[in-house]
Amino acid sequence: MSAVPVLETRGLGRHFGGLQAVADVSVSVPEGQVLGVIGPNGAGKSTFINLVTGHIKPTEGQVLIDGKDLTGARPWAIAHARVARTFQIVKPFRGMSVRENVAIGILYGPQGTNVMSRALKAADEVLEEVGIADMGDRPPGELSVADARRLEFAKALALRPRLLLLDEVMAGLRHTEIEPSLELIRKLKARGVTIIVVEHVMKAILAVSDQVLVLHQGKILTSGDPREVLSDPRVIEAYLGHRYAKRREGDS
Amino acid sequence: MTAFLQATTYGLLQGGLLALVAVGFSLVWGVMNVVNLANGAFVILGAYIGWGMHQTFGLDPFLGMFVAAAVLFVIGYVMQRFLINLVVNGPIFITLLLTFGLDLLIVQGMNIAFSADYRGIKTSYASESLAIGSVRVPVGRLLAFALAIAITLILVAVVNRTRTGMSILATGMDRGAARLMGIRARHVYALTFGIAAALAGMAGVMIGTVGTFNPSAAAAFTLMSFVVAVLGGLGNMYGALVGGLVIGLVQAWGGQYLPGTWVNALAFLVLIVVLIARPTGLVGRAFYAARLEV
Amino acid sequence: MSPSTRVPEQGVTSTVPLQDVSSTVRRDQARRLLPWVLGLVTVLAALALQSQLYSGQERTVATIFMFVALAEAWNLIGGFAGYASFGQVVFFGVGGYFTAVAISHWHFSFWVSLLLSGVVAALFATLIGIPLLRLKGHYFAVATLGVAEGMREIVTNLPDLTGGGAGITVPTVGNNATTAYLGNDGFYLLFLALAALSVLVAGLVARNKFGYALRAINQDEDAAAAMGINTTRAKVLAFALSGFITGLVGASYAFQQVTIFPERLFDVDITVLMIIMVVIGGSGTVLGPLLGAVALQFLSEFLRQNFTDLHTFILGGIIVVAVILLPQGLVNYVHEARRTKEYSLLANVRRYRL
Numbered sequence: 001m002s003a004v005p006v007l008e009t010r011g012l013g014r015h016f017g018g019l020q021a022v023a024d025v026s027v028s029v030p031e032g033q034v035l036g037v038i039g040p041n042g043a044g045k046s047t048f049i050n051l052v053t054g055h056i057k058p059t060e061g062q063v064l065i066d067g068k069d070l071t072g073a074r075p076w077a078i079a080h081a082r083v084a085r086t087f088q089i090v091k092p093f094r095g096m097s098v099r100e101n102v103a104i105g106i107l108y109g110p111q112g113t114n115v116m117s118r119a120l121k122a123a124d125e126v127l128e129e130v131g132i133a134d135m136g137d138r139p140p141g142e143l144s145v146a147d148a149r150r151l152e153f154a155k156a157l158a159l160r161p162r163l164l165l166l167d168e169v170m171a172g173l174r175h176t177e178i179e180p181s182l183e184l185i186r187k188l189k190a191r192g193v194t195i196i197v198v199e200h201v202m203k204a205i206l207a208v209s210d211q212v213l214v215l216h217q218g219k220i221l222t223s224g225d226p227r228e229v230l231s232d233p234r235v236i237e238a239y240l241g242h243r244y245a246k247r248r249e250g251d252s
Numbered sequence: 253m254t255a256f257l258q259a260t261t262y263g264l265l266q267g268g269l270l271a272l273v274a275v276g277f278s279l280v281w282g283v284m285n286v287v288n289l290a291n292g293a294f295v296i297l298g299a300y301i302g303w304g305m306h307q308t309f310g311l312d313p314f315l316g317m318f319v320a321a322a323v324l325f326v327i328g329y330v331m332q333r334f335l336i337n338l339v340v341n342g343p344i345f346i347t348l349l350l351t352f353g354l355d356l357l358i359v360q361g362m363n364i365a366f367s368a369d370y371r372g373i374k375t376s377y378a379s380e381s382l383a384i385g386s387v388r389v390p391v392g393r394l395l396a397f398a399l400a401i402a403i404t405l406i407l408v409a410v411v412n413r414t415r416t417g418m419s420i421l422a423t424g425m426d427r428g429a430a431r432l433m434g435i436r437a438r439h440v441y442a443l444t445f446g447i448a449a450a451l452a453g454m455a456g457v458m459i460g461t462v463g464t465f466n467p468s469a470a471a472a473f474t475l476m477s478f479v480v481a482v483l484g485g486l487g488n489m490y491g492a493l494v495g496g497l498v499i500g501l502v503q504a505w506g507g508q509y510l511p512g513t514w515v516n517a518l519a520f521l522v523l524i525v526v527l528i529a530r531p532t533g534l535v536g537r538a539f540y541a542a543r544l545e546v
Numbered sequence: 547m548s549p550s551t552r553v554p555e556q557g558v559t560s561t562v563p564l565q566d567v568s569s570t571v572r573r574d575q576a577r578r579l580l581p582w583v584l585g586l587v588t589v590l591a592a593l594a595l596q597s598q599l600y601s602g603q604e605r606t607v608a609t610i611f612m613f614v615a616l617a618e619a620w621n622l623i624g625g626f627a628g629y630a631s632f633g634q635v636v637f638f639g640v641g642g643y644f645t646a647v648a649i650s651h652w653h654f655s656f657w658v659s660l661l662l663s664g665v666v667a668a669l670f671a672t673l674i675g676i677p678l679l680r681l682k683g684h685y686f687a688v689a690t691l692g693v694a695e696g697m698r699e700i701v702t703n704l705p706d707l708t709g710g711g712a713g714i715t716v717p718t719v720g721n722n723a724t725t726a727y728l729g730n731d732g733f734y735l736l737f738l739a740l741a742a743l744s745v746l747v748a749g750l751v752a753r754n755k756f757g758y759a760l761r762a763i764n765q766d767e768d769a770a771a772a773m774g775i776n777t778t779r780a781k782v783l784a785f786a787l788s789g790f791i792t793g794l795v796g797a798s799y800a801f802q803q804v805t806i807f808p809e810r811l812f813d814v815d816i817t818v819l820m821i822i823m824v825v826i827g828g829s830g831t832v833l834g835p836l837l838g839a840v841a842l843q844f845l846s847e848f849l850r851q852n853f854t855d856l857h858t859f860i861l862g863g864i865i866v867v868a869v870i871l872l873p874q875g876l877v878n879y880v881h882e883a884r885r886t887k888e889y890s891l892l893a894n895v896r897r898y899r900l
Contacts, residue, residue: 337899356862511703513699
């Protein structure tokens, strides 16, 4: 375990004209940690992910991956730094099979191979890991919502990431479908992957997070131990709502 | 100095017409993401209708333009409703190709029906000119300019304040949500396209009064529609007005002070620079922030 | 009795007979070689055809080859990558004019000019590609159109270099001629070679890692970038490659026509024809642009000869009908119909409708 945090942001911010989408966000995520990120819609959670992965350029602050300053680096450079992400709106590459979708990450990711057959075989291994090994030949349009989410996972895992950013992977899943996703996250954590989970599903956040970060109107509201954060009155006020708080009080 | 003022006046007058040619094109592109390569053909078709009304019934073109508007509205509505709507969800170049094919049909149709001879709509008063200081202002051009501006402003009012207009805007912003609220998108699209065609047709009649035209002139107007629409921001009607005036001035000054047809090259350079530097156009903010297509 | 493989584990034997495994492998190999074999056969057939044609027919077929080359090249950027270049003819014109100027003014041989024209067109594509490929959809289409139209105007306004609106003539006879005119036979072979090159390049790209990158960019550029694809480099490369081939074709056309004019060499109709051929044949496939080019040129020639006055009008009608019935093109339609067993064209019309 190295002392250098896998992800560090210093005063990260982005404004669009007059709108400050993300402001002064400083986090330090040590290796192997699972950081949950919560907050109301429009709080800047997706923007934060996009700033880290290079899909949006920061207007303020820095992004350091494994100690290296990669502020404003393009997404493929970030990918080569072993950082992978999923997208909120799942759009698999149509016109290619599920296997080929994943193979792209192996062809162009940090390992980078030029041999198609090797990439396809490695893709099958990744599909096995996420549990859709039998869907390899199918077109992605034929996948169910849950399986399509697993394909998203697989595409990210194809990069063999050290840091994985999950953007609302539980959205739209039934209760029975959430547990397998949590299992996958736990399995990855056991392997030493650092994970940032942006979620609205509190059950999932509580189940896997080591720390929780709360974003509100682009800024950090608070961060810390999951249970403490979720009981924090400010967080309840801004996001969770009193009914949820009462429900949790009843549970504990 | 006189030459400069004359060129400027001419540029503004022509610019008003260009604005009317382009405003419908811009609206259609902004609201429906359809690029109508047949816009120039609509303009010329309108001109022929105005000319025909004048030839056959002696109808003054400034009245004939309402006939042109009506005819072109119907043509535009039908075209969108039963043809373009069929490919609207596909990749961009499909709609581009479809409108190109329609453009071919219309332009060739006009060639066959009217031949390639140059026509013009001559009225007695159009060739007279007013003298404002040292500048000559042809009456016909002034009238056309005033009408073009007026019609554009009426369009802005209609779109922003009437229920129909709002349904057009709503459908442009979020088609899925609009449909969920009971707005019939197929009809709204057809309406928008019909309006755009009608505006182009009216502009055509006016263009017919200030100069000559034939079917091959359509292409230049389509190209100008592009430049004006992009300059003004897609879907931005005030922007089309400003864009039209700017292009009119650029053309007039360029024609006055640049040799050959360098002014056209300049216009395209401006187009490209605007697209790269400020794709939302020179005027105002982006028309639509996010588009969710359903 | 077929030998079966023995897996050296306790009492476990694989149930797959050795014979079947090798026949599957052979079938796969055959399937992968088939397109190359077919391609070779087609080229040989085209060569054999030449002796059977009159010179007028030869020119027509040569034009078909020319459009095959153009359509396949456009498909690289427009079909695979999904960036619909509406100004593609600019590379045609740049290539053509470079060759014309190189032969007339600088006394290069045609063959040297040909190669340089391709290179110049590719460099030009790289130059404009870097800023323009940042634009999406319609914006990219319009911007490239602007470049093409602008280039035409520039060429028209530099009469000392390019002859301007009056055109430029490539010396093909006498003392100034650096290369003997190729004649109908020669140009038939030249355009055939260019068509073969274009199809070859498209085929290589399609099966290759690069082709996957382009298709990923077409589907979801953000996801493609997130998976490590340098999207800028890939797009510019595709654009430059398509520009290179288009430039070669333009150069050959200029030599063939002897006298060229800006309105012709930068004619937007040429771009539109390229696109229609790709769309009708099937964008994003290798066979599609080929079929589309052949079909459309045949049609165009047929109409031109039999309905001279109406031929453009009918062409417009055909474009409208084709785009509505088969928006994804013939090859893609056949692929999907075979997969979903849904052959109805009427059902196909519903694909993209509002």
